[in-house]
Amino acid sequence: MLDYAALSALAAVVREGRFERAARALHVTPSAVSQRVRLLEERAGCALVVRGQPCRPTEAGQQLCRHVDQVQLLEHELRGALPALRDARAQTPAPRRVTLPLAVNADSLATWFAPAAARFAAEAPVLLEVAVDDQDHTAQRLRSGAVLAAVTAMATPATGCDSRPLGAMRYVAAASPAFMARHFADGVNARSLLQAPCLIFDRKDQLQARWVRRQCRRELALPRHALPSPQAFVEASRIGMGWGMHVQQMVQPLLDSGELVELVPGTTLDVRLHWQQARAACSLLQGLTQQVMAAAREALIR
Numbered sequence: 001m002l003d004y005a006a007l008s009a010l011a012a013v014v015r016e017g018r019f020e021r022a023a024r025a026l027h028v029t030p031s032a033v034s035q036r037v038r039l040l041e042e043r044a045g046c047a048l049v050v051r052g053q054p055c056r057p058t059e060a061g062q063q064l065c066r067h068v069d070q071v072q073l074l075e076h077e078l079r080g081a082l083p084a085l086r087d088a089r090a091q092t093p094a095p096r097r098v099t100l101p102l103a104v105n106a107d108s109l110a111t112w113f114a115p116a117a118a119r120f121a122a123e124a125p126v127l128l129e130v131a132v133d134d135q136d137h138t139a140q141r142l143r144s145g146a147v148l149a150a151v152t153a154m155a156t157p158a159t160g161c162d163s164r165p166l167g168a169m170r171y172v173a174a175a176s177p178a179f180m181a182r183h184f185a186d187g188v189n190a191r192s193l194l195q196a197p198c199l200i201f202d203r204k205d206q207l208q209a210r211w212v213r214r215q216c217r218r219e220l221a222l223p224r225h226a227l228p229s230p231q232a233f234v235e236a237s238r239i240g241m242g243w244g245m246h247v248q249q250m251v252q253p254l255l256d257s258g259e260l261v262e263l264v265p266g267t268t269l270d271v272r273l274h275w276q277q278a279r280a281a282c283s284l285l286q287g288l289t290q291q292v293m294a295a296a297r298e299a300l301i302r
Helices: 004-016 019-026 030-044 059-081 083-090 106-123 138-144 177-183 207-216 230-238 248-257 279-299
Strands: 098-104 126-132 149-152 161-175 198-200 224-226 244-247 269-278
Touching: 004 019, 004 030, 004 059, 019 030, 030 059, 059 098, 059 279, 098 106, 098 138, 098 279, 106 126, 106 161, 106 230, 106 244, 106 248, 106 279, 138 149, 138 269, 149 279, 161 177, 161 207, 161 248, 161 279, 198 207, 198 230, 198 244, 207 244, 207 269, 230 244, 230 248, 244 248, 269 279
Parallel strands: 098 126, 098 149, 198 224
Antiparallel strands: 149 269, 161 244, 161 269
């Protein structure tokens, strides 16, 4: 039988990053949290937390944290199904919030996803824990069990998940007029692209490479600046640091004003997105799914 007080302590340490913060969240002393985690590690026969600033879970610790998330979801389901448990919950000072781990690509989070998540969180007793990852990699977090739902480019559902199409996010290759004059005066071609720095979000970001393959019919070793922020990405292009693939709805005002221009007019790139969620959390995530689908209908290309 697992000690759920100890499991809650472990999850709090991982979530808060420090034993002291976990103790405050659980309304116990730091020594009590430390003792609970140590006893759980002794029972598991391995380390569960890498002590540091912040503390990080080991692989075994991550598995136990996922188990805690799943137990909280099951308890939420029971409270909804059994009136006696629901009434007992209503007598407590405040509803117990369930942590929902999600994975979303940065561009969705910066544009249409955050308002949907905020509307859901305002109505449901949840705490959202959003991990940012490339849309081609968020599904891996679902498959590993690290998250319960994700915005992903993968249409095929992960095991135990349902998949729904959201629509397409449109990207445009753009740069500042000064950058265009400096690097593309003789046109956008393989030779000029090999000399002109491009912007990427991180090493997983393949949008620029995909656009170049479409234009040049081959792979190019592009010079790259890495900027892991959608807002900084746009600003860096605006001030001439490099060219990049931008979410069209984010940069349309800059395109209209002439502060950014397309590298090759009419060569947008559409990335189709899907919403995948774990079936085990279906009822709790129903409200979030409704908000996500509604926001996607307004913001994405059908």
